[in-house]
């Protein structure tokens with residue numbers, strides 16, 4: 001059963017919880033334990049001293065801003081096979097956007113190692129600079145994603161340390177890079193007669209990420225919010241010196257529900273452009289999503305049926321952005337939906 005039920009927003013007030021920030025230059029066993037704790041508690045954490053060279057990030061940011069600053073007609077030329085390419089005002093195949101009348105220009109690149117970011121005709125449209133910036137960025141964040149996945153396996157005491165990362169290292173790993181641009185939007189008014197207009201519009205609606213792991217970075221403009229267990233929305237403070245890392249649906253499955261793939265959304269603001277860059281680390285399409293035996297015990301039996309990423313992706317991409325898709329793969333007789 002699929003339940004399309006956005007979690008409820010707690011009135012206007014927001015909790016101010018700082019996400020755990022993990023310093024990757026610290027003691028390895030301490031780092032791996034901290035990461036496991038953060039993935040269990042929040043499904044999100046920040047990393048500093050992450051090893052992704054500053055010039056690679058700066059070049060990617062510069063090329064992304066240049067791209068979004070181009071005239072619309074020119075950007076539209078790169079609209080190729082969905083979800084890859086440039087898209088405006090819709091997310092996915094069903095035209096989902098935020099709750100408000102927002103437009104989200106975004107650009108999606110293939111992160112598959114074998115194909116490269118700008119394979120076939122894309123190269124002509126994006127230009128040499130964009131392609132080399134994206135390729136270097138993908139290489140560097142893939143390394144970071146693999147390192148984090150190894151640390152997670154260590155923290156979970158799984159003897160096969162590369163059980164998760166090998167899916168990403170595979171030349172056919174089905175990864176993506178998405179650049180999101182949130183232009184400033186006027187504030188929403190609570191009601192027509194009200195002179196108090198103070199609500200930011202939703203730029204990217206509530207959802208979880210379907211892949212294994214997401215490595216997200218934004219400029220210094222806030223907007224990302226995550227949903228806590230009780231349905232409260234918590235804003236994430238932007239910090240360009242860190243990456244924000246989140247557990248995807250597949251990692252929730254591969255840890256047998258120990259890590260949580262947490263719902264999140266992004267709001268626009270009325271004064272400054274926000275730009276985010278997300279690397280979605282996915283496995284090869286034919287990969288069987290297996291749960292390491294250490295994650296299954298008599299008290300914690302397998303929660304999900306076995307499936308391939310192709311099967312999961314097909315189901316996920318046929319749904320709407322906010323739909324809960326993990327329920328489709330729960331073991332028979334299990335009443336839970338996610």
Ligand SMILES: C=C1C[C@]23C[C@@]1(O)CC[C@H]2[C@@]12CC[C@H](O)[C@@](C)(C(=O)O1)[C@H]2[C@@H]3C(=O)O
Pocket residue numbers: 083091092093094096108176178207208209210211280316317318319320321322
């Ligand atoms: C409505 C949708 C957009 C999405 C594919 C989907 O059918 C459901 C998951 C969405 C998502 C969220 C994370 C990433 O931004 C994304 C590229 C992905 O892999 O899954 C998007 C998809 C998209 O924009 O096509």
Ligand SMILES: O=C(O)CCC(=O)C(=O)O
Pocket residue numbers: 178180204209216218223224264265266276278
């Ligand atoms: O822009 C953001 O901070 C979030 C974007 C996001 O969640 C996504 O691209 O899947």
Ligand SMILES: [Fe+2]
Pocket residue numbers: 207208209264
């Ligand atoms: Fe996301």
